[in-house]
Amino acid sequence: MxxxxxxxxxxxxxxxxxxxxxxxxxxxxxxxxxxxxxxxxxxxxxxxxxxxxxxxxxxxxxxxxxxxxxxxxxxxxxxxxxxxxxxxxxxxxxxxxxxxxxxxxxxxxxxSDLHDWFVQSRASQTSDKADWYVWADPKADGTPPNNWQSVFGGPAWTWDGRRGQYYMHQFLFSQPQLNVHxxxxxxxxxxxxxxxxxxxxxxxxxxxxxxxxxxxxxxxxxxxxxxxxxxxxxxxxxxxxxxxxxxxxxxxxxxxxxxxxxxxxxxxxxxxxxxxxxxxxxxxxxxxxxxxxxxxxxxxxxxxxxxxxxxxxxxxxxxxxxxxxxxxxxxxxxxxxxxxxxxxxxxxxxxxxxxxxxxxxxxxxxxxxxxxxxxxxxxxxxxxxxxxxxxxxxxxxxxxxxxxxxxxxxxxxxxxxxxxxxxxxxxxxxxxxxxxxxxxxxxxxxxxxxxxxxxxxxKANPALRHGSLNVLLADEARLVFRRRSGDQSLLCVFNLSAQAAPWPDDIPATNRVVAAINGASPATLPPFGALMIEE
Incomplete structure (x- = not known):
């Protein structure tokens, strides 16, 4: 290396x-x-x-x-x-x-619904923090104001009897939605x-x-x-x-x-x-x-x-x-x-x-x-x-x-x-x-x-840490891309399959090796092998 x-x-x-x-x-x-x-x-x-x-x-x-x-x-x-x-x-x-x-x-x-902001918000529709969370009136039949669903399943609305409105939550009902507007x-x-x-x-x-x-x-x-x-x-x-x-x-x-x-x-x-x-x-x-x-x-x-x-x-x-x-x-x-x-x-x-x-x-x-x-x-x-x-x-x-x-x-x-x-x-x-x-x-x-x-x-190679990336090959098994920064250019060759793969035809096999993974060497790509070589 x-x-x-x-x-x-x-x-x-x-x-x-x-x-x-x-x-x-x-x-x-x-x-x-x-x-x-x-x-x-x-x-x-x-x-x-x-x-x-x-x-x-x-x-x-x-x-x-x-x-x-x-x-x-x-x-x-x-x-x-x-x-x-x-x-x-x-x-x-x-x-x-x-x-x-x-x-x-x-x-x-x-x-959390235990946050003091929410405690104040749910206290009444006229509190100082009344609109710090997303509240809405029910439909005429008492159901939630719309069809939104929460990430964890079920409606994204929970009825709050103290305030007489629904509050929104995109996750758990104990995670009321902040009104970041x-x-x-x-x-x-x-x-x-x-x-x-x-x-x-x-x-x-x-x-x-x-x-x-x-x-x-x-x-x-x-x-x-x-x-x-x-x-x-x-x-x-x-x-x-x-x-x-x-x-x-x-x-x-x-x-x-x-x-x-x-x-x-x-x-x-x-x-x-x-x-x-x-x-x-x-x-x-x-x-x-x-x-x-x-x-x-x-x-x-x-x-x-x-x-x-x-x-x-x-x-x-x-x-x-x-x-x-x-x-x-x-x-x-x-x-x-x-x-x-x-x-x-x-x-x-x-x-x-x-x-x-x-x-x-x-x-x-x-x-x-x-x-x-x-x-x-x-x-x-x-x-x-x-x-x-x-x-x-x-x-x-x-x-x-x-x-x-x-x-x-x-x-x-x-x-x-x-x-x-x-x-x-x-x-x-x-x-x-x-x-x-x-x-x-x-x-x-x-x-x-x-x-x-x-x-x-x-950390030691600017091309890997900060450089550009250009994909040269992506087939069923092989991935090849170039990382480049200033005068440094590295070719990164990966075999993502469990079988040996042929070396890419247009990638030189004589350049200096920077890193070799799982027994890979120039012109050889064993299962899950990878090679980084200088251009």
Missing amino acids: TLATTSTDQPWWKGAVIYQIYPRSFQDSNGDGVGDLNGITARLEHIAKLGADAIWISPFFTSPMRDFGYDIADYCDVDPIFGTLADFDALVARAHELGLKVTIDQVYAHT NVAVQDALLDAMRFWLDRGVDGFRLDALNHSMHDPLLRDNPPAPDNGKPRTRSFDFQIKKYSQSHEGVVDFIARIRTLCDAYGAIFTVAEVGGDLSETEMKAYTAGETHLNSAYGFNFLYADALTPALVADTVNRWPDEPGMGWPSWAFENHDAPRALSRWCAPQDRAAFGRLKAALLLALRGNAILYQGEELGITQVDIPFERLQDPEAIANWPLTLSRDGARTPLPWSADAAQAGFSDVEPWLPVGDDNLARAVDAQEADPASLLNHTRAMLALR
Whole structure:
């Protein structure tokens, strides 16, 4: 493996590798079976040694935990299950000592129904915060004001007898929809963002941002055509034309960017899903007055990793003036583990190495989900241990998100895999014990050490970190693209199949090898083989 010189004329976040931490499952420091902020602080060296540029911490704010932190009851405090504000400050300080930037989640589409804003809003139709949430009168027959459905199933409206109206919720009924059209609500959300900026955070991941504004006319969504795929939720039967994705989100984003720019090099990335995700991602990141980046679900729910999928996805984000900078994730806390989706069990070791090399060779930011560097697989959680409200409501038709949220195994032989001294909130999973950090540390050929090498390669080569990407070949098995920055040009050749593939005819086999994966060599592409070569 050969390393080049790193370019330093780009903002820290451009081409960064961001390590996602799901705090409930990272490390328990106080013996209650749930991970916490002090646990994160104690394990930050693992992430720094991996070579990541930043961490993203999923919600740790005050919450009744009905959706495990994505139902926020106080934007400006830490839930006691995770620690205190002082613990968070210590985490930020330690991360910065280790050279890691800190990004945190912000959830602006909804709050918990226990948030004081909602308590005041539901008190009466004339309260100071009466229009801080989305309220509507019933139809003449008492039914909801329109046909909108929630992501987790059932109507997106719940009747509130105290106020005599329905309130909207795009997720759980305990997650009432904020009226982000209201400038006072925007101001309050920006104040919350400012609170964390003043505590030293370096960026924000904006959850479900396209869900933050609705059609004020409350028009019915049209029905979705039957595409032949199973529809397990009422939400799947509609085109979400009016219940989300209002054009006003872009103006709110401009306000977010203005605030973040006042604090310097702050990174902002939006999660954007849905039928119009690509259009919205580009609108949300266009030019220099919007977000820095966005990521969608192109890979997160894909049944297979194919050359066609990769080529189609990256070709939609060309290196052109005004085009936003993408981010990519193969796994996260909501999606099934990639190695359980994309390859046969006997191929996981080789495929894991290929997958890491591919993610870190793409143009854009790479988001690594905790345990991805270990090859963690999906854990089958029995019904009686399910925590995920969506899985419980739709069991057994919906794959539980809990299976990707299991505790990180730190020690193969320790009780509870070194995550906790007591039984954790979710089982670790017997299959993942052998993938523990300490077991892989001792193995030079482990996926952990391979991932470290791939991160070092990306960081040291401007073409991989910042360069353009042009797809040269994408057939049934092979994917070839060029990464170029300044004088450096690299050809990245991947065989995404379980069979050997012929070397591409027009790719020189005599150029210097920068990285070789799974026994690949010039002119040879074994199963799941990959090669990066200089031009």
